[in-house]
Amino acid sequence: MSIEVKNLTKTFDDRKVIDDISFKVNDGEILAIVGFSGSGKSTVLKLICGLIPYDNGEIITSEGDIAMVFQYSALFDSLDVADNISFALHERKDLRKKFTEDEIRKIVSEKLEMVGLKGIESKFPSELSGGMQKRVSFARAIVTNPNTILYDEPTAGLDPMSSTLIEDYIVSLKHEINAASIVVTHQMSTITRTADRVIMLYDGKIVFEGTPEELLRQETPYTKQFVTASLEGPMQMHGG
Ligand SMILES: Nc1ncnc2c1ncn2[C@@H]1O[C@H](COP(=O)(O)OP(=O)(O)OP(=O)(O)O)[C@@H](O)[C@H]1O
Ligand SMILES: [Mg+2]
Structure with missing residues (x-):
């Protein structure tokens, strides 16, 4: 197993941005992390690749390199x-x-x-x-x-065909190097084309975990609100 996150907690200025979350990503598996702006998605990636320290919990990655593909190509x-x-x-x-x-x-x-x-x-x-x-x-x-690849919004701002190209590369990398990957995205096409599993963050907690198909079925108030991009539902935007 390539990435295991156990009871991870991160506080910024007295605010628990990541609040006791646990999940696993296996080799050759792509996990999508979704959630509204400010829900802690980028923070999770930065904690996993060691850019910022965490307060509590554990992150276990298998031997080898971790690569991060930043939102802006940098x-x-x-x-x-x-x-x-x-x-x-x-x-x-x-x-x-x-x-x-x-x-x-x-x-x-x-x-x-x-x-x-x-x-x-x-x-x-x-x-x-x-x-x-x-x-x-x-x-x-x-x-x-690398055997672990983290992508922060790899298709944000791209035209639909470029998005498809990037999505295909993400999937082909999973096959070619058997990487464990995490893709943070807002884009439905990226979720459905690349992800094996999806977790949704809200207020630093995991409020949904399942397959892309399960996400699209909108069987919970969270998945319904996310998929329909509704302002009504259990998730409220903060600070906007
Ligand atoms: N270095 C930091 N210092 C203080 N607060 C921070 C820091 N980094 C992130 N935060 C706060 O943590 C919360 C989560 O931020 P994060 O960047 O993880 O959100 P996100 O889910 O990636 O949002 P977006 O979809 O807009 O990229 C936000 O409220 C943000 O203000
Ligand atoms: Mg982000």
């Missing part, structure tokens, strides 16, 4: 695509001497091919469309062959 503007993708291989102490430059070139071109962008090694981020930048940021995230 590529280095001054580096070309090849240098962006190979960044970790050049800069990380444990990886720096592991590959020759020829091997790195080969790895970069393989990863680019995997995201459908063969041959764009020497382009700069500013020369690419938003969707292409996102796919390059995927390639950069998977360059270390």
Whole structure:
């Protein structure tokens, strides 16, 4: 099992943003985390990849690398695509001497091919469309062959076809590297095309756990409100 979260709690300024949640993601499984703005989705990802510390509980991940694909591609503007993708291989102490430059070139071109962008090694981020930048940021995230991949709103702001492309990559990565993945998303297509299971957060707690089909059946007040995007229901927007 690749990610196990047990009784996780995180408080910001006296407010429990994550309140005693537990869930598991197996190898080769994609878990979608959904929920309204401010429900704690990004916080969960940041806790899992160690960007921020948690107060209580436990996070167990299997050996290997964790990759995070950020909402905004966060590529280095001054580096070309090849240098962006190979960044970790050049800069990380444990990886720096592991590959020759020829091997790195080969790895970069393989990863680019995997995201459908063969041959764009020497382009700069500013020369690419938003969707292409996102796919390059995927390639950069998977360059270390992570067995755990966290995606924060990977399809937000993309046109429907680019969204489908990204969704297909997420699923193909699950097959190709048997990764355990978590996809934070608001987008229904991303949930139905990628997720094996879904959890919904509200006020730092899990208020629904099930398959995408179960989510769409709207059998609980929470799933009904989420799927119909209704203002009426058990979930209230805070701070808006
Ligand atoms: N570093 C921080 N310091 C203080 N409060 C924070 C911090 N990070 C997040 N929060 C608060 O925690 C809550 C959850 O934030 P989070 O970013 O996890 O929400 P989210 O579910 O990802 O929302 P969105 O859908 O808008 O991205 C929010 O109320 C936010 O203000
Ligand atoms: Mg967020």
